Amino acid sequence: MRILVTGGAGFIGSHLCERLLGEGNEVLCLDNFFTGRRENIFHLLDNPRFELLRHDVTEPILLEVDQIYNLACPASPVHYQYNPVKTVKTSVMGAINMLGLAKRVRARILQASTSEVYGDPLVHPQTEDYWGNVNPIGLRSCYDEGKRLAETLMTDYHRQNNVDIRIARIFNTYGPRMLEDDGRVVSNFIVQALRGEPLTLYGEGEQTRSFCYVSDLIEGLMRLMNTDELHEPVNLGNPGEFTIKQLAEEVMAICGKNSGFEYLPLPADDPRQRRPDITRAQNLLLWNPTIPLREGLVKTVDDFRKRLNEPQV
Ligand code: NAD
Ligand code: UDP
Numbered sequence: 487m488r489i490l491v492t493g494g495a496g497f498i499g500s501h502l503c504e505r506l507l508g509e510g511n512e513v514l515c516l517d518n519f520f521t522g523r524r525e526n527i528f529h530l531l532d533n534p535r536f537e538l539l540r541h542d543v544t545e546p547i548l549l550e551v552d553q554i555y556n557l558a559c560p561a562s563p564v565h566y567q568y569n570p571v572k573t574v575k576t577s578v579m580g581a582i583n584m585l586g587l588a589k590r591v592r593a594r595i596l597q598a599s600t601s602e603v604y605g606d607p608l609v610h611p612q613t614e615d616y617w618g619n620v621n622p623i624g625l626r627s628c629y630d631e632g633k634r635l636a637e638t639l640m641t642d643y644h645r646q647n648n649v650d651i652r653i654a655r656i657f658n659t660y661g662p663r664m665l666e667d668d669g670r671v672v673s674n675f676i677v678q679a680l681r682g683e684p685l686t687l688y689g690e691g692e693q694t695r696s697f698c699y700v701s702d703l704i705e706g707l708m709r710l711m712n713t714d715e716l717h718e719p720v721n722l723g724n725p726g727e728f729t730i731k732q733l734a735e736e737v738m739a740i741c742g743k744n745s746g747f748e749y750l751p752l753p754a755d756d757p758r759q760r761r762p763d764i765t766r767a768q769n770l771l772l773w774n775p776t777i778p779l780r781e782g783l784v785k786t787v788d789d790f791r792k793r794l795n796e797p798q799v
Pocket of ligand 1: 493494496497516518519520522523541542543556557558559599600601656659
């Protein structure tokens, strides 16, 4: 198949391009390089079935493809809040442009949505039928509401134009190739621990998240894309739930450093708890995450050690 991956030079996108090529597909990787890096896909550039397009999803494009994974959008609060209006445009115009393309060439399209559609959830763990608790005018709204509208657009293009859609509600995902200055918690803690700096805990570090290793997520995304007649959102994440302080302690233990904590103010609207209910993915995709947090962190720390030129242990 010919498969378009928007945001293909980013963290998740580059792992997805690699897997899709490995399974014999032709891959068109589209990216504007806002948070994506050439280094992420450098090893794919020589593959004759791989093509790189520098393009912004807020602009229309016409390509002949069978499937579209629409991943283009900065995912870290630091980056999506840098230019919030652009973030909204990327989610909304990006979804419209990619859905228009899918409609025109009759491609199946998967939207990378997010657990952020649940906001600061009042239902725990989060099931797909929960509508969420999202502030429409806060600092995170450009991302959360942008993704919610992308889901709306996907569903309306399906109802109105019969576009073959898939919606993945992705929970916190981590792994090799996250940017050193990405700003998300796993990469921040690993870089800080390896450098012997205190780990920055926002608030008391009692808020929880559930962390999914990237290879597990890619498996879930591909199963979702290739399951027929599944137009409802599907949660993809690892249900193991940890406080941010527990994560910090785990990272320090793996890095063999004890550089302590620096307590910083909790950002506005920071969700207090988050854990996916993955019953739907288990039943419909026969999917389960396989990599526990410690194992995934060891692999991720190894990758950061290499990139930061820290000695391997
Ligand atoms: P990332 O920032 O590494 O990747 C995003 C990619 O999109 C980058 O390569 C960036 O350059 C590109 N991009 C951004 N705006 C663009 C635009 N206007 N046109 C073209 N390309 C653009 O982030 P990621 O973690 O790989 O996230 C990928 C997708 O998964 C995003 O849609 C994100 O919202 C979603 N997601 C990620 C997580 C996570 O924990 N990593 C959780 C939920 C949802
Ligand atoms: N966080 C933290 N220290 C950091 C970065 C993040 O304590 O250096 C916290 C943040 O406040 C949030 C959690 O870790 O409660 C996850 O943050 P991230 O930005 O990775 O993802 P999101 O909030 O979007 O789930």
